[in-house]
Amino acid sequence: MSLLSNTATLLGKELRTEFRSRELLTTTVVFILVVLILFSFAINPTSEESREFGPGLLWLAILFAASLMLQPCFLREQTNDTLSSLRLAVSDPFAIFLAKLIANTLFLLLTEILMLPLFAAFYNIPILPKLHYLLLVLLLGSLGISIVGTALSAISAQARMRELLLPLLLLPLLTPVLIVSATVSVSLLDREPVVQWKGIGFLAIFDLIFLTALWLFGEYLLEE
C-alpha cells in the first residue's frame, strides 16, 4: 500500500538525516540530564522522596525536552521548501506525519533508554524488576507526546515566535500524558510494584484518539 511504503521511505530519510548529525539526540539527552540534575538540586530529595517524586520528574524532563526536540520537525522542511516537494511526491500527506511521528517517538525512546540507568543511579531507584512494563509506559507516553507534538509543530512552524509557541501549545495538551505516565511509573517503581493497566489503557486510547485526529485533519495542517 502506497501509504505504508511512502511512510517507510520517509522514515528512512528522517532516521538517516538524524543519525548523520545526531544533533537532536545529543541535545535532547543532555537536556534531560541537566533537568534531572537541577531537579535534585532544587528539591534535595530523601531516598523515600526520590522514589515518590523521581518518576514524575523524569516525565516532566521528558516533556520539556520533547517540546524543544520537536521544534525543528517542520522547520527543517521550510529551509528549501522541501515540504512542497514532499506534498507533491506522496500520495497521502498522512505519510509525512506518520513518518515524522514514528521517527520522533524513536528518538524520544532512545534518549529515555539512554537516560534510564542514569536516572536509576541519581534517584536510587531500581528499574530492573518491572523493566518491560516501564518500557511499555515509556513507549505509549512517548508516542502520545510525538503524535500531538508533530501535529503542533506543523502549526507553530507557520507562526511567529515559534520557539516559545510550541511549548505553550504542547504542554497544556499533554497534561493527561504527564499525569498518567507519571502515576503509572511511580506505581511500577514502588517497593511493591503494581501494574496499573487502567493507566496503560488510557495512554493507548489517548494515542489512538490523537492519531485519528491527525489522520483526519493532517492534510489541512500542511495546506497553503
Next chain:
Amino acid sequence: MPSLSPTGLRFENIDKRYGGLFALRRVSLEIAPGECVVLAGRNGSGKTTLLRIAARIVRPTAGNLSFPGATSDSVANPRPGYVAHTTMVYDELSAEENLVLFAKLQNVPQPAARAEELLHEVGLYDRRDSLVRTYSRGMRQRIAIARALIHRPAVLLFDEPATGLDPIGFSWLAKTLGEVHRSGCTVVMSLHGESEISALATRAIQLDAGSVVADTKTGASLHSILTFRGA
C-alpha cells in the same frame, strides 16, 4: 521507458484570495498538451501563485483545475514537475540520496537506476555523493530540475528558472527545456524578458494584478507580452 501521455492544463475561474487580497481573479485558461507556455508579468501579478496552484501545492479559493489527457492512473494525482526558487531537496542528503528518495516516493520503477540516469543527464554524476549543501547555484538548479523530472512528468512547471544562473548555466537550461518540451512534456514557465529560453515558447500569456490581460492565442504579440506591454 513509458512514453509520456500528453497532458494539458485547464484553469476554470480560478480565484486565490489571501486574507482580503486577490492574488488571482477569475483566471480561466486552457493549455493544450504539448504547448510551451511563457507566463509574463510584473512581480506580484500572480504568476507564482498560478504555478503553485497548477502544481497543486496551493488550493484555489474558488474555481477548478483539471489536467485533460492525463492517463487513468494519474488523473487523481497528475503530479506535475515543479521547479521554483529553492531546490526543494534536502541539503543534508547527497544528490543521489535525494533523487532516490523522490523516485521511491513516486513509485518510479527501479529508483536507483533512474536517479543515476538523471544525474548523468543534468551533469551531476561526479558530484552525486556530495551533500547538496555544498553545491553551487548552478548545481542547485540542476538538482532541482532532476528532482522535478525524476518521475517523467507530463507537465513541467517552472517559476523563473533562470534566476541566478551564469551564461553557461543559462544555455544549458535552454537546451534542457527544449529537450523536455520536444519529448512531449507540456511546459509552463514564468519569465522576465526575451531570451534563449523565451524563444522556446509556443505561446505567451501576460498576467497583471491577478488576471490574464494578454494571450498570444488571442492575437497579442509575443514581444509585447514579454515586455509587459500586451494589455
Next chain:
Amino acid sequence: MMKRIILGAVALLFVIAAAYASFFIAPTERTMGDIQRIFYFHVGSAWAAMDVFFVCFIANLLYVWRREQKYDSVGVSCAEVGLVLTTVVLITGPIWAHPVWGIWWTWDARLTSTFVLWLLYVSYLLLRSLIDEADRRALLSALFGIFAFIDVPLVFFSIRWWRTQHPSPVIMGGAGSGLDPTMKKVFFFNVLAMHLLAAFLVVERYILEKTRHDVEQLQREAEAQ
C-alpha cells in the same frame, strides 16, 4: 439591532434576578454559610463556559470544512467569552474555598481541569495573535481548537482518576445531588442567566469581529482604486 438590545436587556435582567435569587431566595447552606452562595455563580459560569467552548469547537469544524469567514469569527468570539467565563470560575473557586477550608486552591478534578482548559484557550488566542495572514490564522487556530477540545475530556478523566489521592474538598458534588429544592431552582436559574449573558457577549463580539472585517475590506477596496 433591536434583537441585540432585547437580548442584552433580557440577559441583564436574568443576571440581576439570578443574583437576587442567590442572595435572598436561596436558603443559607448549613455547614458553609453565606459564602456558599457563590456556588450558583461559580457553577453557572462553568457550565456556560463549557457550552460556549463547545460552540467554538463546532465553529472550528465548520471553518475547516467550509472556509467561510463567519465561522472563524464565531470561533474567536466563543473562545474569548469562554475564557472570560473560565477566569470567573477560577477566581470564584478560591474565593469560595478560602473561608470554608482555609486554602486558596484545591487540586480537585474540576478546578484543575478548568485551569488546563483556561491554558488551552489562552494558547488558542495566543496562536491567533502570532499569525498575521487572516486565512492561515483562521485555519490553523481552528485546527488547534479542534485538538484542544478533543483533549478536554481526556484532561478531565486523567485528573479525576489519577489525581484524587488526597481527600480533597469536593467543590461540587454532582449537579443537584442532595440539593434542597429551592437551591436547585436558584441553581438552574443561575445556569440559564449565565448562558444568556454568554450568548449576548458572543453575539456582540461576533458583530465587532464582523465589522472589523468589513472595514478592512472597504479599506482595501478604497486603496485599490
